[in-house]
Each structure stands twice: as structure tokens, then as C-alpha cells.
Amino acid sequence: QVQLVESGGGLVQPGGSLRLSCAASGTIFSRYAMGWYRQAPGKERELVASISSGGTTNYADSVEGRFTISRDNAKNTVFLQMNSLKPEDTAVYYCYLSYFKSWGQGTQVTVSS
Helix, strand or coil, X not given: CCEEEEECCEEECCCCCEEEEEEEECCCHHXXXXXXXXXXXXXXXXXXXXXXXXXXXXXXXXXXXXXEEEEEHHHXXXXXXXXXXXXXXXXXXEEEEHHHCEECCXXXXXXXX
């Protein structure tokens, strides 16, 4: 059974940075693409960034140039480095392994002064 556990969320001021982590277990992690999604109150869940098994990355226009997705296959972990955070980045962030349609439990990110 695939399990995904996110960590690293919190409260940060506008312009600040956070690094989210998602640790995977129960599968050969390196074989699969991974994604980070977010859901703000009253809004639909949206794709923030994705990374293929080979390391190809893709970003939503709203985070391009500010967020970086990466993976460490030896540690079965995917990361989301978030810089220059804005209040509109406030949301619950989820990691997703599409092949198994598996979601993590989510981690709250709040950007506020």
C-alpha cells in the first residue's frame, strides 16, 4: 500500500520561503511521476508542480520562477521549495502519486503578515 506523508508547512510572512517534503513508502518511488497540488478555502484543488521519473518538471503559471520541485530517489522523497511567497499561496498542499491515485494528508501553508 502506497503512503505519502507531507511535512514542512507553516506560517510565513509575505516574501518568505518554505520547503515542503513528501516521503513515500510502499512502492518503488523512482519509477513514478510525482506532483504537488494545493487547495485554498472555497476553491478547487489545483496542480502546482510536477516532476517525472526522469526529472522533467512542470509548473503552474502562478508559481513559475518562485517554486522549485525536486526529488531524492534514494530517500523516496519529493520536495517543493517555495520562495517569494504571497498571501494567495495560502492553501493546504498535497503531494500526489498519479499512477496509484494516492494522496498525502496535506500540510497547511499560510502566508500572512
